[in-house]
Amino acid sequence: MAVTLADVAAHAKVSSATVSRVLSGNYPVSEATRTRVLRAVDELDYVLNGPASALAAASSDLVGILVNDIADPFFGIIAGAVQSETGGTAGDEKLSVVCNTGGSAERELTYLTLLQRQRAAAVVLTGGATEGTAGHADAVAAKLARLAAAGTRVVLCGRPPLPVPPEAAGGEPPAATLTFDNRGGAQRLTEHLLSLGHRRIGYVTGPPDRTTTRHRLEGHRAALAAAGLAEPGAGSGSGSGSPGSGSGSGGLGRLTVHGTFDRSSGYDATLELLRREPGLTAVVAANDTIALGACAALRDQGLRIPQDVSVAGFDDLPFSVDAVPALTTVRLPLHAAGARAGRIAMGREAVPPGGVATVRADLMARASTAPPPGR
Known part of the structure; x- marks a missing residue:
């Protein structure tokens, strides 16, 4: 009925x-x-x-672009690139609407429902996914399957593939996925610091319930493990310490501090790392904005970069090369990935084989990293 x-x-x-x-x-x-x-x-x-x-x-002329925080350059660059492609040519223009979720799982589902009601021609979801809400990944997959069944093209950009829900037509994934190699990029970054001679490396990252946080931290710890090092206090699990506390209990690790993906979090977390390990020789930040905060905290403590402490970031945002010193980081081709997502969403580029393509992350070694003091 x-x-x-x-x-x-x-x-x-x-x-x-x-x-x-x-x-x-x-x-x-x-x-x-x-x-x-x-x-x-x-x-x-x-x-x-x-x-x-x-x-x-039917399909409307609406394209929905979901972002966690439009004020974050990471999301702004991707959203702008998507929109540059969905504007189309004369007679094929689409109206792009940016939906700012604030990282809320409930708000993400609400926006998807609204876009479904508006019969959106395409939906592009950007950035990491929320893991802290039970059943959220399955709920998103089911919602996207309904969108796809109604004719909406769905693309994930910088996000892990979703599970294929039972209602997906033919057992096919409901979304084309361009996923970033966050683990591999983070591993190469930490290997770079290890090759310079660093052994006391602090890590500043984002909320523990984000896939981006988990994958980059896994890459960092994989590099440490391959070098025969174990982060003090780090266990095999993801841990249950509160965000920002970086508590060594629950496997988060004494030299890992969780917070938010912004400058102030990087500043506070770096001061906490120095309190825990005064002999720290390097700080790895889970994104470039956090790295700026880390640099500011080190300077305020009278420490030089990189002579006393090396600093590295992730994403290679536009300001990274102009920082003083220029920031060592991992380059993600954000604009190119967003533009490709836009073309797939518009049907102007084929979906990658198997529905998933991995976007490589490349190390950009610059002046903010050097051998530790005494090397």
Whole structure:
């Protein structure tokens, strides 16, 4: 039996009129109510009936680009590159809408539901995925499968492949995936520091519930392990220490500090690393913005870069080469990857074989890293 608007209203514990207002978007509705209604629509898999169903199967001129933080240059570069391709040529233009999730798993699903209701022509999800919310990956995969079944082209850019949900047509993945080699890039970066002679290396990273955080940290620790080193306090698991605490309990490691992917977190985390290990000779940051904060903290402690402490980042954002000293980092071709994602989303480039392509991460050795003092 088909799900009705009244069923959605009962499930969301609101009136049918409120459901209509949320779906039409023509009337003001509180954010909490809107979220509750859209969740009910998603859980019941409600679709419009009658002539509206035919409209729902059509494609609009809308392209949705989901980012964690549009103020972060990492996401801004990718989103801008996607939009440069989805603008199209005369007669093929699309309206790109950037959806800022703030890293919220619930908000990500809400945006996907809204884009489904708007019959988006394409959806591009960028950056790492949330792992801390139970069942979120499966929920996203199921939502993307519904989008794909309705004719929406779905692309993941800089994000790991999703599980293939049972409802996916023919067992095919619902999204084309351009995934970054975060593990390999981080491993090569730490190997570079080890080759210079560093052995007391601190690591500043992002929230523990992000795939980007986990994969880059795994690459760092793989390099240490291959060199016969074990990070003090690091266990085999991902740990359960609180973000920002970097607690050695739960396997996070004494020389790893978790925080957010911003400058202030890099500053505070570096001071904490120096407190734990005064003889620190290198700091690896999980992105270039964190690395800037690390550099500022070291200078404020009277330490020189790289004569006293080397610093390295990740992503090779535009400011990295102009930092003083120029920042050693790992280059991800963010603009090229975003542009490719945009072309796939527009159907102007084929989906990679098997639906997944790995984007290589390359070491950029610059002036911010050097042998440790005494070498």
